[in-house]
Amino acid sequence: MKQFEIPTKLNTLLFAMMGVGLLSLGLTYFVFDGELQERFWSNLLHNSIFFTVVAFMALFFYCCNIVALSGWYTQFKRLWEAYSLFLLPGLLLIAFVGLSGMLGWSHLYHWADPASVAEDKILEGKSPFLNYRWYFMATLLFGGIWYFISRRLRSLSVQEDLHGTMDYKYHRKMRVFAAFLLIFGGFTSAAAIWLWVMSVDAHWYSTLFAWYSCVSGLIAMVALTIMTLIYLKAKGYYQNVTLEHLHDLGKYMFAFSIFWTYMWFSQYMLIWYANVGEETVYFKERLDKYPVLFWGNLLINFVLPFLVLLRNDTKRKYGTLIFVSAMLVFGHWLDYFLMLKPGILHTTHALAGHSHDGHSATEHAHHAAEAVGGFAGPGFLELGTFIGFLGFFLFFSYRALRNANMEPKKDPYYEESLHHHV
């Protein structure tokens, strides 16, 4: 197996994508933004969180497979290791957005505004958790431990390549770290998601929100894995990754899409049925102001993948797999858009109302916020930022892939992976 080298064309493409991203962010910040720079910061937060969750889910899924002693994925496990290393830039970016809020450059979180907390009983009651101390603890401490584990797993797996003797010595060590992450990461990722995503609607909460949004990341991760594997196979790498492996990944994509819908619907139906005002506001806002995104989200992330991937043979064809994977990566990015943007727009309205006293304040705020694009739906700048982040994510993981053998030949499960058969 030859060492991975990033093809020149791909390198150019990834740099072009990152250039588009930087250009979009710059244009957003300097030209097309509102008074509070809400479009720039919300785009930055949205994409950082999305790709960090993708990286985290790569780590989480990898750990699941290690603990379950499964061997089907072993050939391409370096890919998941590479994805999970993106935790470092992702978490730093989220922490940077948090820092910007603390320094008063950005105003994304309603709970971060002392004036709002002082006059709002609900925000005050939540302030022991919704504050920057916890925000940074989740991002830097919890996230730091996830990153540490991803580094440990990576270095153990590389050491195994050098000194391994086909026994379970390194695998046993990896299992300990993986088992720890499953428990620790399972709980802390929920807390992180509450702080990063759910708390933009600071009054609202949902108990299964963390699962729902993490499954989004998991599907996007599996979809990216499928597309990357097909690409790398076309470039002459991973020739032993067969349709059998892709079939299994396709099944995961299919099954988790249904699981995502299950979570989506459980959240929706309980809130719809109970009809409690402070809970329904979340869906009322989205149904009234974002009907296309709201139903489009279900169409892209459930109906289409369900109908396309239902048949056995569509999970064994590159065309359908690539089509569904690309759609799902974009679809779950859109899902995060819909989780974040309405709440941030609401915060912007509320804060703009504070800064201008007098009865024209709300009017002014509405005027200011409605003039800014990128909240009613993803515009060109949002898509450009997404492309930029996708380029960054892929560039980062391809570089990590380059720095080690592509296939872990000394892994005790390597042989099993070669003969994987569905």
Next chain:
Amino acid sequence: MSNTGTNIIYGLYDDETDLLAAVKEANSQHLEIMDVLSPFPVHGLDPLLGLSESRLHVAGFFFGLTGTLVAFLFMTWSLGFDWQVIYGGKPYWPVPSFIPITFELTVLFASVGMVVTFYTICGLGPGVENPIIDKRITDNKFCIAFDASHTNHEAVNNFFSSTGATEVNQKTI
């Protein structure tokens, strides 16, 4: 599937890899295999025997679709039109509350329908007697059976001894 009076020659193998190699060998010698029996599903055996993929799941899809429609349309008719009830301040046609039941009936129809279809296709049911070639096939032995009246006995015996069958027997089932 009662006793058919077919006279068979069968060989027993200890290992699935021996079995797969033997089936390949039989194909290359153009020996017509009547049946292969194994205690567990053997990967790669179906394509060697020329078995096409089961179409049971197509039936399953339509059973499921029937379940979806039955549940959804029945609730729509009964609660939305025939006997309108207001509960929980919801409209007469509360679609979200139909979804769980629609889902359950989809699963129920699909699974029960597939089981019934499977039993019907295979001719299984209460009172069916299965001819058992060898009891060890359900435990640790792999078996290739030939129809004795359609095959050259010498060729079959040579085939069994060259592919490492541990035992060769004849039997009427």
